[in-house]
Amino acid sequence: MISLKDKVAIVGMGCSKFGERWDRGVADLAIESAYEAYEDAGVGPQDIEAIFIDQMYAPVGGLAAAQVADALKLSNIPLIRNENFCTFGHIALFEACMAVASGAFDVVMALGVEKLKDTDYPDLGAGRGMNPVTEARRTAPGSFALIATRYFEQYGLSYEEGKQTIGKITVKNHHNGMFSPRAHFHKELTLDQVMPAPIIATPLGLFDCCGNSDGSACAIITRADNAKAFRDDPIYVKGLGVAMDTMLPHQRPGFSWTSFDALKTSSSKAYQMAGIKDTRKEIDLAEVHDVSRSRKC
Amino acid sequence: MLYASTTAPYAEKSQAGFATTAIDLKYTIHTADFGSSARAGTSALKAALDAVASGSNARVIVIAADCPLGYPKSDLEQIAGDAGAAALIAADDLVAIYRESFSLNNEILDNWRNSGDKFPHSAESRFAKDEVYNRAVSQAIKGLLSQVDLKPEQISKLVLATQGLRDSSKIAKHLGFAPERLSDPLRLQVGYCGAAQPLLLLANALETTAPGDLILVARNLARGRPLESYNRFLSFRDILEAQPGEPFRTVPSTAGYWRDQESLLRFHGSKCTKCGTITTPMNRVCPTCHSKDEFETVRLSDRKARVFTYSIDNLAGRSDDPVVVQTVCEDDEKTRYYLLMTDFDKDKISIGMPVEFTFRKVYVGGNYINYYWKCRPAANAEGE
Structure with a gap:
């Protein structure tokens, strides 16, 4: 190239x-x-x-x-x-x-x-893959959560520890969003708000998904x-x-x-x-x- | 392959052909469908026995399956159970020998479903059962006994498939069979299961019979996950309508489904003949060594695997069953599978957990049922 x-x-x-x-x-x-x-x-x-x-x-x-x-x-x-x-x-x-x-x-x-x-689709809809049958229920959070679950396993993190790690990134991202006037979300979050949020796809909670x-x-x-x-x-x-x-x-x-x-x-x-x-x-x-x-x- | 059902998924379409593909039998066999009444199970069995006896076929498999559906809160709903059973009929290598049959035809409106009806109707039971049906069964048994010149006390096991809870014991008693000779009707474990019932009970009798026993048939329990509510049962059976509008982005195709049936229905994978990599669904180009069209097909449905990673998505399913478990699992040959998990307890899923494969309905899309394989927790901890 x-x-x-x-x-x-x-x-x-x-x-x-x-x-x-x-x-x-x-x-x-x-x-x-x-x-x-x-x-x-x-x-x-x-x-x-x-x-x-x-x-x-x-x-x-x-x-x-x-x-x-x-x-x-x-x-x-x-x-x-x-x-x-x-x-x-x-x-x-x-x-x-x-x-x-x-x-x-x-x-x-x-x-x-x-x-x-x-x-009107929640999280871009299911069936986001290439095959309507084998990937019928493939969603973005469910797919990326496959990575998180394995990450915790590979690096020996408990579910709580792993979720905290992800939560800290979420807090940081929302903070950075405050600097962009055109960002979707303008809201500071704390780890205490992020951790108990409803789970979308384990271990990703509401604030962990875009x-x-x-x-x-x-x-x-x-x-x-x-x-x-x-x-x-x-x-x-x-x-x-x-x-x-x-x-x-x-x-x-x-x-x-x-x-x-x-x-x-x-x-x-x-x-x-x-x-x-x-x-x-x-x-x-x-x-x-x-x-x-x-x-x- | 003979398939019998009164509640098959399609009102018009060969179920035998479909089942033949799902259980991975060869393309060149004769298939036929039996239906219309719960007697379809024994009708198919008789046809298979005749076919083998005549030499027309050397081996015939009979599958009977039913999911009887009663009106909500009806007697039928309470006594019904879903079941499938199969019998392999052949001339050698036998576990049981077929001696004789006796048939009796009796025109009656006892249980019927009009075209387009979802639920069956039934006649007053004192008329339909006590007066006509049970009497006809008794006559058939008497006729058979006299044909083979045997008495009730010479029969080790009587397999009686009846709809009512007490009908089988009533008939057995009436004919002079000792209560212990009546094979377990599996009322509490399964219930009334239509065309599948005689085959299921016969299979159960065979498993608990000693060599040399005589069995008389007058007409393997699956594992599942208990439903948490009656409402869930009603919506799974399409009696209560689930909220429509599933967010599918991909559109199924009948031609695509037909083309991919070896992967989707037979659950075959491709094994690269150059490097041995197995992939499922099948791939023409090997992801490891890039060989093109250098593969043999391998059957994967009987394999066991372990969960490599998973996610529990609380929103991806249908409105009445929203939790979806996406699973990546791996077998002993390091083959990877991407499947949905079913029959799970969401608090007991973990990496390394043994799973097995099971053929399931995935969803209705394109106005037809899309079937594929799912994984489920293995029958025991070792996955054996």
Whole structure:
């Protein structure tokens, strides 16, 4: 893979408010983030040469990207969608960066949007796998709890000790959410509130599972050598790493359930590309995706 | 393979073909369905005996299964039980020898279900049972005894399948059978189980019979989890409607179900012929060595395994049964299984716990029943 280091830059970002946005649809959420990104980058719809759009659940006919492009009235340009569940926003950015780095386009948009609250399903619904029979009752909390249960076993934690560990991450995450005006939840929690919360899927309680949010985020990406034409302080992409594991590690002999190769592979590729040798010294801020606290362990 | 039931899952569809697949018999056997009345069990048994006696078939398996459903709070509901029983009929390697049969046909509306009815109707029992049915059974037994020239006292065990609680002892007494010759009707353990009853009671009699005994049939208890309430029973039987709107994201397909039947119904896995990795459901490309289409199928349904990890999800199930246990288990060959657990006590699930596999209804989707295998706590702690 070619190195992307300092080849592309983000010149505009937009982000909607996240939460239960009953009065806003997919189109509204996409417009919210896209127009903020246009303004931030000082560009308009006419400047966008390709759009990388991601929406995992497209309740209307499975049409995810087309819905968004139509709302933004972006036509006659390539429209590309991916389907990588919780990572699809990252993958949209990855695709956009690769497209610009390849020289195919100069200015592209990466946009992620999800409208979960129109479909009324608790925790994204059951049957989230690939087979309607063998994975009929597969849910997000139930699946990620498989990791937690095994983690406790492997590291010799009692249920209470393990649950406390997860609870502390929950408290920290809610605290961090206070710094983001557009976060779904703005509420400090204490361990005493987290621990006795109703169990969703053992050992994950109510606060250990992510809320179901509606929201959207958007980035405008361009060539690094042209970024200063848009603004004085572009964000240069230093490293990107992507790795897909499998939807069904369940059937892989010897799988530990406590460590995922794709996590290590993707981050080490990004570090390598960026030239990061000592993460503790060189990285100031880590944003870690966390649909269920057990994944953060 | 002959299948008998009056309460089979589908009103129209071959159950015998389905059961043949689920118990992993070969494709090239003759299958037939028997139904319409509780006598279907003995009708299928007779057909099997005739088929083997005539030389038409060398080995015939007869399966009878019923889940009799009475009106809520009715007598039938209280005396009924769900059961399945099977008999293998052959000309050699026998545990019991079939001597004679005697049939008697008697047209009567005693128990019937109109087309489209959920619950059966029954006639006044003093008429239907005392006057007609029990008398007919007595006549059949007398006819058989006279045909083989035997007297009641020469019969070691009398297996009597009757609906009423006391009918079998009444008939036995009337015909002059000593009370201890009447085989245990399993009233308290199972109850009235329709077409399955004669086969079930026969199996029970055979297990408690000495070589040389004579058995007369005039018409293995499963483990389960006690239901915590009568309401739960009613909703499981679709008498009380459960809250609709299950949050399924994936849509079942009849063609997909047909294509995947070797994995889904027979519970076969694929064993890589290059590296030996076994996966279930079956995989064309080996997850270990990436060999393509280099596998043999292996039967996994009889294996035992242990829980590797699990989660108890309080919200993933149907509204009347919301708790779902997702389980990853591992057998002695390190094969991994991802299955739902059933018949569990949620306070007694742990890593390392022995489990066995059981064929179950998973859910109704696409207007048909999606069956697959689940795991359940093993019969004993060693998982043997």
